[in-house]
Amino acid sequence: MSRPSRPRRLTAGLASAALALTAISAAGAAYAVPAASQAEPGPLMNYVVNTKASPGHVRKVEKAVEAAGGTVLVGYAQIGVVVAQSTNPDFKAAVRSGKYGREVQSVGATRTAPVSEGPATAPASKSMAADSADAPAPDPLEGQQWDLGQIKADQAHKIxxxxxxxxxxxxDSGVDDAHPDLAPNFDAKNSVSCIKxxxxxxxxxxxxxxxxxxTHVAGTVAAAxxxxxxVGVAPNVRIASVKVVNSDGFIYPEYAICGFIWSAERHMDVTNHSYFIDPFEYWCKDGGDQGAVQEAVSxxxxxxxxxxxxxxxxxGNSNYDLANKTVDNGSPNDSTPVSRQINNNCLNMPTELPHVVTxxxxxxxxxxxxxxxFGLNKIDVAAPGSNILSTIPNNGYASFNGTSMASPHVAGVAALMKSAHPSWGPPQLEAALRKQATDTACPTTPDARCTGTTKNNAFFGEGIADALDAVKRGW
Structure with a gap:
């Protein structure tokens, strides 16, 4: 995935019986800290605190957060995750102690550097409950879009x-909704920012x-x-911006979690994630911060x-075998990277999580x-990602490279498929994307990294995504 630019590298509501979201009650709210938990203030940090998925358990953990000198940023009773903020250097131990400490299953810091956006402020909304939703002529630059032909989108559009x-x-990093190729399909009501x-x-x-x-990703999905x-792969579907990338180019776990829950509560059909969650390129299943974060995001x-x-x-853009992990040299990327040994329990998130199409x-x-x-049984499908022409802010167009550019092609194909088969849910869409993909063999010049068969291999998964099959209702 190509990374949003950063200085040093390229890259619902409290409703009846179900609490969907609780939010901080006031900017910089201060909570009384029991004497046993008091300590000299440390750096401002964010945490995920995991518990059982129910309103009652989440409320108890929120009280544990407050007793430990923390601020509850948001609580997700749907998944049993509370995102908290604190300057208590002993917060992880403190939140496990006291009256409600037994409710905590795991707790982990979401980054290794202090929170760059500063103390939390009151959100614009305290609820993620969804509101009720109310043969083509070529566009001028369509002839330069070789990628549409490779996935048969040009043929699909005739149907x-x-x-x-x-x-x-x-x-992603936000969308320029005023761009003339995106404005016709942009849904502001269902858009949000998660970077605070x-x-x-x-x-x-x-x-x-x-x-x-x-904006580039959005154009590939649905430029009108x-x-x-x-023209996008699915030029008549709607798009919403779910901003999960901050101005420094970081996607922290709490941003991504917010984005996934928002998308669920707004009844989106498909979401595209052209990023990995910072500050670890691979989050390991341990008993500490990384394990807690992996659990919360999962x-x-x-x-x-x-x-x-x-x-x-x-x-991802590291030319790395996801099926045979050995070393991570670039994490954490928000402080000082340390070379470390990793294994296949260390996941690039969200792409390696179950039911995410990679x-x-x-x-x-x-x-x-x-x-x-690449990686055998890690890649689901492949799509064009080199030299992809799409939209950029201020009414512009540019060609970018990256798996970031490949992913939105598949999101667009999935949107066409959902349009043709409105009753299909994620399992059916995921299975069809794989089955309909055009089988693509390993290179004719042998490459030892490309293990597997023509039907499923390390480089292409089950093949190159096929938009034409996606729109055939009788499939």
Missing amino acids: SEGSRRVLVGIN NGVADRTVGAWRATGAHG RNGVGI RAVAYSTKRGVLAVAAA VASTTQAGVKSGFSN
Whole structure:
């Protein structure tokens, strides 16, 4: 996945019986700390605290957070995760002690550097409950979009360009909703920003673009067929911006969790995730911070899937074998990276989590892009990701490279598929994406890394995504 630009590298509500979301009650709220928990203030840090998935258990853990000198940022009773903030250097121990400490299953810091956005402020909304939703001529630059031909989107458009019923969440760095190729399909009501400590901010425009990455992704999914610029894979579906990348290019766990829960509660059909969650490229299943974060994010993804959202994600740009992990040299990327030994229990999130469609990148020649991660039974499908022309802010267009560019092609194919088969949920969509993909063999010049068969191998998974099959209702 190509990373949003950063200085040093490229890259619902409290409703009847179910508490969907609770939020901080006031900016910088201070809580009395028991004498046993008091300590000299440390750096401001964010944490995930995991418990059983019920309103009662979440409320008790929120009280444990407050007793430990923390601020509750948001509580997700749907998945049993509380996101908290504290300057108590002993917060992890303190939250496990006291009256409600036994309710805590695990707790972990979400980053290794202090919180850059500062103390949490009151959110624009205290609820993630959804409101009720109310043969083509070529666009001028369509001839430069070689990628549409590789996935047969040009042929698919003669049958269907997607349904307005279908909503795709662009979980990224924000979207330029004023771009003439995106404005016709943009859904502001269902857009949000999650970059203020992972608390949903519905302020108008908070979800707008920081950098070009999210706008480029959005254009690939659903640039309108309107006689302007390019055309997206699914040019008639709606898109919403779910901003999970901050101005420094980081996607912290609380941002991603907020994005997954928001997408679920807003009844999105497909979400695209062209990122990995910082500050660890691989989050290991340990008994500390990384394990707690892996658990919290996993719950958010599982909940979103259960609510009918298909998540599609970029495989990554490290030319790394995800099926045979050995070393991680770049984590944590928000402080000082340390080379460490890893294994296959260490996951690139969200792309390696269950039921997330993992997408590798191809070139115009139909071979694996040099930067694309790979791995037998890790890659689901492949799609174009090298030299992809799409939208950028301020009415512009540019060509980018990355598995970030491959993933939205598959999100677009999934949106076409959902349009043709509205009753299908994530399991059916995921299975069909794999089965319909065009079988693609390993290179004719032997490459030992490309293990597997023509039907399923380390470079292409089950093949290159096929938009034409996706729109055939009789499939």
